[in-house]
Amino acid sequence: MDWLQIGSAALLLGMLVMIFPRVRHAMKNSPKGTTQDWMGFIVPLAAVIGFVVLLIMSVR
Amino acid sequence: MLWSIGYTLIYYNFKRNICMLGNQSVASRPIESVLSTNKVIRSTYQLLSMTLLFSAVTAYLSIAMQASQGMGLVATIAGIVMLWFVLPKTANSASGIPVIFAITGLLGFGIGPMVAYYLAINPSIVMTALGGTGVIFLGLSGYALTTRKDFSFMGGFLMVGMLVIVGASLLNIFMGIPALSLAVSAGVIMIMSGFILYETSSLIHGGETNYIMATASLFLSILNIFTSLLHLLGALGGDD
Numbered sequence: 143m144d145w146l147q148i149g150s151a152a153l154l155l156g157m158l159v160m161i162f163p164r165v166r167h168a169m170k171n172s173p174k175g176t177t178q179d180w181m182g183f184i185v186p187l188a189a190v191i192g193f194v195v196l197l198i199m200s201v202r
Numbered sequence: 203m204l205w206s207i208g209y210t211l212i213y214y215n216f217k218r219n220i221c222m223l224g225n226q227s228v229a230s231r232p233i234e235s236v237l238s239t240n241k242v243i244r245s246t247y248q249l250l251s252m253t254l255l256f257s258a259v260t261a262y263l264s265i266a267m268q269a270s271q272g273m274g275l276v277a278t279i280a281g282i283v284m285l286w287f288v289l290p291k292t293a294n295s296a297s298g299i300p301v302i303f304a305i306t307g308l309l310g311f312g313i314g315p316m317v318a319y320y321l322a323i324n325p326s327i328v329m330t331a332l333g334g335t336g337v338i339f340l341g342l343s344g345y346a347l348t349t350r351k352d353f354s355f356m357g358g359f360l361m362v363g364m365l366v367i368v369g370a371s372l373l374n375i376f377m378g379i380p381a382l383s384l385a386v387s388a389g390v391i392m393i394m395s396g397f398i399l400y401e402t403s404s405l406i407h408g409g410e411t412n413y414i415m416a417t418a419s420l421f422l423s424i425l426n427i428f429t430s431l432l433h434l435l436g437a438l439g440g441d442d
Contacts, residue, residue: 147375190395197435
């Protein structure tokens, strides 16, 4: 294990420590979405996935 | 490769007010509030375009200087430390502008070695990732701006997704599973796409009123999508 790996691991560990309280806060306080709300998120996300697949196929 | 995994997740999408988004519709808000929101949106996109250009210049400098991976990592860590500890203290004043340029410049310099690597093996991958990132960002921003949907309900989901991805990335530093690395990159693209919708929605609905913080958030989403797309295209395009 070289120092690049150690540095990356330390940074990611720090990131976990930093975001954990925010995750708990977000989970407790975020408003709940309806099915319609989630559909409004899933549709553009599906378009992004399709587009990425298209990009991967284009460079093959 | 380790550094592509590391760079993919090295950026923490900084969120101050993740659960404090406004739920008011634009129609029910006073005209001053709507004008103020439009001003924040305009300022955010102006600053975002300038910081993206600046980070492209620093990335070019990094490539021209043939910066090592170690230098890239140090620049990235410096950028992250500023993002975590300096930006929140300066974002409400004029000193936030040089700080955001310093952060984006350092992060741009940090991805230089990765971009140089992919340019050496296949320049078309870098161009495709760049164009793809632009299309994803413009498409998602356009979707959020035109539909004016409120994506504040996604806060918890996105933060949990972020936690899972950072955890998986950390695990993969020790395990070194290529499939997990690709899954992490794919996950980052999806989570960052969600963050673009979330942040744009919070700008529209008045949840985010600080254009410097909004710029930082959108910049990090764009950078994460670019690096993850680069990793995916490099690996699945048959050149990694």
